[in-house]
Amino acid sequence: MDQEPAVRTEALTRVFEPKKKKEGSTVRALESVDLRIEQGELFGILGPNGAGKTTLLKILSTLLLPTSGKAYVAGLDVETQFNAVRQRINMVSGGEISGYGLLTVKENLWMFSQFYGIKSKVALQRIDDMLGEFGLLDKKDAKVRTLSTGQRQKMNVIRGFVTDPDIIFLDEPTLGLDVNASRVIRTYILDWLKDHPKKTVVLTTHYMAEADELCDRIAIIDNGRILACDSPERLKKMVRMNTTLSMDVTRLKDTAVFKTFPGVESFTFTEDGEKGLTKLRFVMRDESGVSDIVSAVLGQGSRIESLQKTEPTLEDVFIKMVGKGLE
Ligand SMILES: Nc1ncnc2c1ncn2[C@@H]1O[C@H](COP(=O)(O)OP(=O)(O)OP(=O)(O)O)[C@@H](O)[C@H]1O
Ligand SMILES: [Mg+2]
Structure with a gap:
């Protein structure tokens, strides 16, 4: 038998009805979502x-009920087996104001670990280790209300991991964090x-870069609908975008020949007399012609001084699918 996936949803749908008619219209936050996330995966939404991202995570972490359809976490139904689900998961939202301001960082984290029945000694050791890794050890005995936004968010992320869940749901864990803090969390x-x-x-x-990395x-x-689901590499390949190829080569005898190469959409070049280089720029319909171009350049006895290829990014994929950028 296949191993049980970490997450499985079937036609998962969540509808929000306005409390009063004049307060807006029905929102279909999730519409027939079918998803399968395997154990061991690092899966991005x-x-x-x-x-509908937060709505999805809330349903999977049993904070919100589906309107229709099914969601299973570790093979357990989030509607009927929510207690068992909760023992196996944890969920952290970036930017959430959780924790008790009057308790210290250590007290807060310890308290959350006790909700999950983690042995006190084990929990304290884990808390110390994680505070160290997150560069927060000097804040161990600080009251939570004195923490900066970023420090508080690091504490929230620690709270998620300190219970040693099988599956952890992180809703924008690096939202608003500086480069260093984001890296600490990603590395962790x-x-x-x-x-x-x-x-x-x-x-x-x-x-995008975070998802890609x-x-x-x-x-x-x-x-509320899944438009595509695949590895970053395959997603990028799905979007057939033009690849551009820029090459600096020692002076070429014949440049005209490149115009008719297979796969070349457009070709331009400039001469850099001072350096004795020809700068070639190709817009390619696909990448298959690249090696032919390289051989042709070498075949004329030219040397390639530099070669640069730009490929589609995850952002390009996203814009193509969603029709608008993020932010
Ligand atoms: N409690 C609620 N009552 C009514 N509508 C809601 C509720 N929660 C979410 N929605 C609506 O459901 C849709 C999806 O919201 P959700 O928070 O899941 O989006 P998101 O992808 O997390 O967005 P963001 O990137 O802004 O966090 C939105 O239109 C939102 O207004
Ligand atoms: Mg959200």
């Missing part, structure tokens, strides 16, 4: 504001999965 996530290959991370993010697979969601 990418979508614009209002796409990757190391955690490396140390625990059966555990699963499901995160939402607005940052971290995730094994990404679901692109808009208006």
Whole structure:
């Protein structure tokens, strides 16, 4: 038998009805979402504001009920087996104001660990280790209300991992954090999965580079629907975008020949007399012609001084699918 996926949804739908008619119209926050996330995956959910990302994570972490359809976490039904689900998961939202301001960082984290029945000694050790890794050790005995936004968010992320969940849901874990703090969190996530290959991370993010760097697979969601779900590499390949190829070569005898090469959409060149270089620029319909171009250049006895290829980014994929950028 296949191993149980970490997450499985079937036609998962969530509708929000306005309390009063005049307060707006019905929102279909999730529309027939079918998703399967395997154990051990680092899975990203990418979508614009209002796409349904938080709604999806809330249903998977048993904070919100589906309107229709099914969601299973670790093989358990989130509607009927929510207690068992809760023992296996944790969920953290970026920018959330959680924790008790009057307790210290350590007291807060310890308290959350006790909700999950983690042995006190084990919890305290984990808390110390994680505070160290997150550069927060000097804030251990500080009251939570004195923390900066970023420090508080780091504490929230620690709270998520300190209970050692099988599956962790992170809703925009690096939202608003500076470059360093974001990197600390990303590195922690990757190391955690490396140390625990059966555990699963499901995160939402607005940052393309983050999704690209971290995730094994990404679901692109808009208006409550999954538009695509694949590895970052395959997503980028799905969008057939023009590749541009720029090459600096020692002076060429015949440039006209490149105009008619297969796959070349347009070709321009400039001579850099001072350096004795010809600068070639190709817009390619696909990449298959690149090696022919390279051989032709070398065949004329020219040397390639530099070669640069620009490929589509995840942002290009996203814009193509959703029709607008993030932010
Ligand atoms: N409690 C609620 N009552 C009514 N509508 C809601 C509620 N929660 C979410 N919605 C609506 O559902 C849709 C999806 O919201 P959701 O918070 O899941 O989006 P999101 O993808 O997380 O967006 P963001 O990137 O802004 O966090 C939105 O149109 C939102 O207004
Ligand atoms: Mg959200």
